Amino acid sequence: MTTSSSSVAETTKSQSYFPLAGASHDGWTRGDRATATCFCGAVQLSFPTKAPGLVDTFMCHCTDCRKITASMFASNFTIDDAYLTRERGDENLSSYSQSKTIATGNTMTNYFCSTCGSLMYRRGTGFPGMSILRLGTVDDFALHERELKPRIEQFVKDRVCWVRDAEGIEQVEGYAYA
Numbered sequence: 103m104t105t106s107s108s109s110v111a112e113t114t115k116s117q118s119y120f121p122l123a124g125a126s127h128d129g130w131t132r133g134d135r136a137t138a139t140c141f142c143g144a145v146q147l148s149f150p151t152k153a154p155g156l157v158d159t160f161m162c163h164c165t166d167c168r169k170i171t172a173s174m175f176a177s178n179f180t181i182d183d184a185y186l187t188r189e190r191g192d193e194n195l196s197s198y199s200q201s202k203t204i205a206t207g208n209t210m211t212n213y214f215c216s217t218c219g220s221l222m223y224r225r226g227t228g229f230p231g232m233s234i235l236r237l238g239t240v241d242d243f244a245l246h247e248r249e250l251k252p253r254i255e256q257f258v259k260d261r262v263c264w265v266r267d268a269e270g271i272e273q274v275e276g277y278a279y280a
């Protein structure tokens with residue numbers, strides 16, 4: 103096995119890991135806070151990696167998440183807005199809102215980088231005072247393995263057939279927050 107392919111699994115158990123994953127490379131973890139940065143680097147947020155600021159972590163296979171992420175599922179974590187800091191690029195965020203495809207009928211507003219298109223977070227009327235960030239924007243890849251590992255996997259009824267249950271993660275057929 104090459105060093106690069108084994109490094110995530112081997113180094114992330116106890117220390118931070120910041121691979122080159124976008125145009126900027128200035129993300130950080132400091133104590134119980136860490137950064138999330140868009141692909142081009144214009145937008146950077148920081149957030150807590152523990153409760154109460156870190157509210158939940160989840161994967162979602164709903165049809166809306168598949169379309170908005172241009173992928174097969176979304177990997178998310180929910181942050182209490184009182185603990186969310188805009189490090190830079192707030193003016194570079196564009197937003198798009200709609201309720202047509204949201205299973206609960208709530209309105210979901212998506213905030214994405216105007217330059218590179220990275221979806222940084224979503225805000226829903228069903229989750230007042232909270233922002234739903236994207237695991238893939240978190241700069242410290244070790245956090246993907248530990249603090250931000252999804253707790254539940256929801257809308258598994260909409261999961262594509264060639265993706266299996268995530269190991270050790272609670273499975274929910276539909277909406278988990280009803």
Ligand SMILES: [Zn+2]
Binds near residue numbers: 143144215217
């Ligand atoms: Zn960007």
Ligand SMILES: [Zn+2]
Binds near residue numbers: 162166167257
């Ligand atoms: Zn979803």
